[in-house]
Amino acid sequence: MNSSEPNQLSETSPTALHGAGFILGLMVIGIVAAGIASSFLYAGGWFTPHDLSPATVVDTFEQVNGQHPGFRRNHAKGVCVSGYFESNGRGVALSKAVVFLPGRVPIVGRFAFSGGLPYVADASSTVRSLAVLFKLPDGEEWRTAMINIPVFTVNTAQGFCDQLLASAPNPTTGKPDPAKMSAFLTKHPETAKALQLIHSQPATSGFADSAYNSLNAFRFINAQGVVVPVRWSTVPTRPLEPTSHPSPKLAGTNYLFDALIADIHARALQWHLIITVGQPGDPTDDATLPWPPDRQQADVGTLTFDHVESEDTSPVRDINFDPLVLPNGIAASDDPLLSARSAAYSVSFTRRESEHKSPSAVSPTEAAK
């Protein structure tokens, strides 16, 4: 539509610009269009490709762990479970979320090892995770991804990537470079402090005797509109079993998953859902800081897992345990990690769902034993 040439269907306007005015007019339009286009690309991060973004966080995982198409970029090795959550109604005082009304809601979940290696050998020293999806009767969902350490090791996405890179194994030695790690800890004193606390906790031996913690703070809103900061944990009904070396019979790359599978087949495993209520001044924007131990805790119900399945056959493989899929009555806090997790999980999800799926380390046959 750049032709101003008259033809039998078009005629020029008597005031149309010609010559220099015409060129100037085109230039003005060009500048306007280029200005809008560059603001758009700028907003999309096109001019700052090296800035930390959801894509660069996931790239860092791929750089450190290598390419494992079809798998989660973090918590790559896992098994899927299902069961139900039985609410005792005590949560109603804290949150208007339907999940806390007395009664049962179905849940699905996934136990996994932290890290991006889908075929890594089980080790009791590796951080373990439990992700849960509560299916509320009105169609809402509550998704939470928790791990078995009391506080998180970093409090920002930048700290998270720095830590990933600092703890990456050196290609020649196969072990993390101690110099890099100590440089990282000097730059991130919050991590050094968090690690002290993490190491002071008694170690658990497997999946079934571990507590899993939300780490990030959230907000609960009750029917009266009262908002309180909270963190939550799932605490096993089973007593803590000290770590022991696996018996030769159990030893194998999946020995901790195999133990979990055998446990669930023998008897449903249960965890209490414990809500810790923060007080004004408790840090909600820093997942490396614990809350004082005397904070009010409410046991709001029990999670029961009575079915276990390999990722190869479970629809849970294709669920993104985005920590910000929350029902009405639960909301994000000001913790910057929450939005960052949500954004990075989404990128990881999109990438793995676009790739060909490979068999999971824990096969359907193994999960049926």
Add this chain to the structure above:
Amino acid sequence: MANSPTQFSLLSRVLHWLMAAMLLAMLFIGVSMVASLGNYHRLVAIHRPLGIMILVLAAVRLANRMLTTLPPFPPTMSRQERFVASASERLLYTLMFALPLVGWGMLSAGHYPIVMFGPVHLPAILPANPALYAVLRKTHTILAYLLFLTFLGHLSAVLFHTLVIRDRLLNRMAVWPVRSKNNTSQIQGKTS
């Protein structure tokens, strides 16, 4: 022909500018949120309900478009220009429907709840399916860039007519009423 309007109907004009603002905001929210760690959640929480509002308004707009008489093209537009203008209008209408529907379908296929606000959420419109999610997610991005390019083309063309040809093309869509200036064509425009 003497009775053909010089402007689009008032409802058409209001819908045009309202949706122009919403679509442009939506494009910028969309492109920023996928690149943002800190504001991702806040932007997604706006993106979803705003997309559904656009889908609803697109339906109102299409019905209105089919029920109202359009002002003719100005005589300064050649046959080819009229063809491009009509085709780009059809493309814009298609994208106004396609983008929210693909977004909704993509979340459905990705096994996400479609949260609007508070406890209000929409049902899934497609079954959960990883491959379908992957295709729709990519399609959503491609269509969004296509919408942005079509918008830029539309804006540049209207600016060209208004600033260079000076045929008062923009008056047809001005929110305020504009009187006929004897410069409308005797040729009834088929589309806008």
